[in-house]
Amino acid sequence: MTAEDPTHPDLLQRWNATLLAARAGREGPDPAPYGHNLLARWAEPQRAYHTVDHLRAVLDRVDELVDQGGEGGELELVRLAAWFHDAVYRPDRSENEERSAALAEKALTEAGLTGHEVREVARLVRLTVTHDPAPGDLNGETLCDADLAILATDPDTYRGYAEAVRTEYAFVPDEAFREGRAAVLRQLLSLPRLFRTPYGAAAWEERARENLERELRELTGAS
Template identity: 85%
Template sequence: MTTDADHDLLARWTSTLLAARSGREGPDPAPYGRNLLARWAEPQRKYHTVDHLRAVLERIDELAEKGGEGGELELVRLAAWFHDAVYRPDRSENEERSATLAEKALTEAGLTPHEVAEVARLVRLTLTHDPADGDINGEILCDADLAILASAPDTYRGYASAVREEYAFVPDAAFRDGRAAVLRQLLSLPRLFHTPYGAAAWEERARANLERELAGLTA
């Protein structure tokens, strides 16, 4: 069933793709958007859902409003749509397959080779969330994708619970060990957020949430 929220997202997709095309002719954006929304609504998803897509888009808007000028924001938004478009918790090549999907779909949809390559690069970057200094597009997308880490404690617990549901096929002990390793890796990074606003608004809260979850896993 299509909801009003889905209609709003589809309208947003259409306006983003048209803006990225900058008046160039191309096919109707709507079928591409409907295909993506269907992917984001697949039953194996518990956290990487349409709600996550919407949240990332909202955080991109927030970063843009708080000093994110200079980036190619429409391409960043398109990368958000594709960054988890292919998602299977039991597979390790999701980012690569999502980037390949972006390359195929956006070429058909009328973007230039540079635009297609940049969106695909950004999608691949979400594997590491480690943009190079000065990579404004990458900083905005990665910060928006990780902003959930800085949410209120109750919201963060809901996020962690949803991640566990996605990995329900993994036994408890193995999941705790694997999740703890992920959290330690994140906490070892010099910084989780790369934009000035993200670093100021989200870094401290995110680290507190990560440390709290890690303590619970290793107690």
């Protein structure tokens, strides 16, 4: 979406369709105000990577996983979790996922989802703290793979992602940032698999590890 069109009507349409599909014909309030609120959150000035573009990318990767033989799960709830997973984002705070999950619980209850549906969306949002879904957690595997897909982009795109993350943490001194970022990279590399869906593992795993290892070498000065 161009800078001249800050309302992102295509995303709002996707939000409306997702919420209505999740509600499955049940009565409820107009989805649009909730979508506008979320889009405003994703456009907050403290964001450089966790922006509307990231939201759009995660939604697109969910669709890609489905198109490539997604193994089931409650896909509309996964899409709702994508909308909420970074809806609250302050780089200087550690409870963003918890606050985003709480926002989802409040908003989706008001919007007419059932208790199960609300709990599942909130669970998925909280799962993005670790990106480590349990085996057989189809919803969690899809959301986490879609969220981590940025790691498997080409080197220039990945470098832009890493630079945007650094911009969000501009208040952190260089040495402290390098140490913290290196810890995050090591945690990801320690996972037996970054991507849990068959398609994600086949299409994204190798390149993602190459990107992570390259960034870690650059941060630590390792050869």
